[in-house]
Amino acid sequence: MLSLILILFCSLFFTGILIRTKSIASGRKGPGVLQPVRDVIRLFRKGSVYSETTSIIFRIAPSVNFASVIMACLVIPFGPYKGIVSFNGDFIFFAYILALGKFFTIISAMDTGSSFEGMGASREALYSMFAEPAFFILIGSFALLTGNTSFYGIFSSLQLGTSITYMLGGLAASVLIMIAMIENSRMPVDDPKTHLELTMIHEVMVLDNSGFDLGLILTAGYIKFAMYGAIISGFFISGFSLPLSVTVFLIIQFLFAVIAGIIESFMARFRMSHNPQFILALSSVSFLIFLGVLLVLEKFV
Numbered sequence: 001m002l003s004l005i006l007i008l009f010c011s012l013f014f015t016g017i018l019i020r021t022k023s024i025a026s027g028r029k030g031p032g033v034l035q036p037v038r039d040v041i042r043l044f045r046k047g048s049v050y051s052e053t054t055s056i057i058f059r060i061a062p063s064v065n066f067a068s069v070i071m072a073c074l075v076i077p078f079g080p081y082k083g084i085v086s087f088n089g090d091f092i093f094f095a096y097i098l099a100l101g102k103f104f105t106i107i108s109a110m111d112t113g114s115s116f117e118g119m120g121a122s123r124e125a126l127y128s129m130f131a132e133p134a135f136f137i138l139i140g141s142f143a144l145l146t147g148n149t150s151f152y153g154i155f156s157s158l159q160l161g162t163s164i165t166y167m168l169g170g171l172a173a174s175v176l177i178m179i180a181m182i183e184n185s186r187m188p189v190d191d192p193k194t195h196l197e198l199t200m201i202h203e204v205m206v207l208d209n210s211g212f213d214l215g216l217i218l219t220a221g222y223i224k225f226a227m228y229g230a231i232i233s234g235f236f237i238s239g240f241s242l243p244l245s246v247t248v249f250l251i252i253q254f255l256f257a258v259i260a261g262i263i264e265s266f267m268a269r270f271r272m273s274h275n276p277q278f279i280l281a282l283s284s285v286s287f288l289i290f291l292g293v294l295l296v297l298e299k300f301v
Contacts (some may be wrong), residue, residue, distance in 0.1 A: 003078035003230060011219075011226040012037055017254065018225075021261025025116065036222065043215030045061040051208055053113045061108030062213040062220075068101030069220045069227065076230050077152040079237050080088050088149045091139045098183075102128055109205040110205070118205035123272070126206040127189060127201070130279040131182050137286035138175055141168075142235075143292045146217070155234040168292045169235045175285050177259060180228035182279060184221050185262040229256040 016033035023030020071101055074084040075094045109117040121242030135239060143149050144170075157167070177280035182189050194200055194260070206217050233252040237245040270278055 001083050001084060001114055003076050003083055004073050006078065007073050007076070007223065007226045007230050009172075010250070011222040011228060013255065014225045014229070014257045015222050017257035018261040018264070022265050025262065027263035036218070040218050040222075041216045043218070044212055046211035048209070048211040048213045051112060052145045053112050054108075054208070056207070057104070058108045058111045059213075061104040061111075062209060062216040064104040065101035066220045067095050069103075069222060069223050071077075071097045073223065073230075074226050075151055077155055077234065077241065078230070078249070079240060080156065083154045086152050086242055088153075090150045090152075091154075093141075094151070095135060098224075098234055099128070099132075105205060105217075109132075112208045114208070116204050117207060118198075120201050123201045124185070124205060125173075127182055127275060127279055130276055131179050131282065134175055134279075134282035137283060137290055138172055141286070141290040142172070144290075145293045145296060146282060149282065151231075153235065158238050159233060164292060164296055166267065168289050168296075171285060171289050171292075172235055172283055173232045175282050175289070176232050177256065177263075178282055180256075181260060184225055188267040188270050189278070191269045194269075224299065225260070226253060230254040232256060253256050295298045 013033055015036045016031075018031055019036070020033055043111075048059075048191060072094050074088065075090045077083045077086065084091075086135070087093075097232055102124070106121040109121040111301065119141075142154050146154050148154050148157055179185065186192060190201040194203065206214065209217055229252060230249070233249045236252065237248050
């Protein structure tokens with residue numbers, strides 16, 4: 001429960017810190033840190049408008065996507081405390097409950113009958129498919145290192161004590177940061193501020209959503225960022241006391257938001273043809289982590 005509370009708390013500020021970092025990097029004052037939350041509250045007060053061409057799938061998709069993100073958060077532990085849902089192999093449940101929400105978002109975009117939204121849905125599905133191996137190789141490597149197959153078992157048993165293990169933790173954090181950027185359709189894969197349908201990915205998928213439904217979609221994205229930040233912090237807070245763990249958790253979330261803002265400020269969006277190459281490169285980095293784990297376990301023959 002503590003992990004869920006901290007994730008929801010950090011999600012209130014995460015996107016605001018990211019946008020604020022981008023504003024400072026570009027020499028602008030920019031909006032306040034809580035402006036994204038104010039925007040969502042404003043959307044929650046509005047009604048949703050539905051096209052006559054859409055079906056029930058389009059209406060329930062935002063709720064299913066939001067519920068899938070909340071369910072995924074329930075799996076994530078915090079320090080010595082298990083997640084609300086914890087079992088062997090729960091990281092597989094984590095990945096595919098998020099995939100369920102993504103699936104409903106994709107088919108709801110296709111349900112509108114718009115060729116542009118169908119294009120965005122195709123790209124979103126492709127990039128998620130390419131990012132999946134990187135996540136499983138990464139978590140699977142640490143499962144091999146610790147001998148556990150749950151998030152709680154992996155994080156509670158993980159001991160970063162040597163230069164190799166610290167390097168593995170740093171590489172894991174970098175891979176998870178980029179996976180979070182991909183899953184949230186941010187730079188350098190996608191630009192949330194673009195208005196050209198031919199180059200949009202996630203934004204073109206939700207063009208027909210409005211009011212309360214759009215608020216749910218935006219909120220799910222904010223929570224998803226903080227959720228990946230919680231996974232990153234899990235690699236570094238094992239063995240700490242509760243007050244220190246909470247402090248380190250908040251610091252890591254803040255640094256994650258700042259790093260994401262810096263990436264968006266100083267990296268241009270890739271061409272569409274280069275995105276699959278970039279995403280597949282993350283699997284290569286995850287494979288390096290796997291080889292590092294084999295080196296630590298002395299399993300090289």
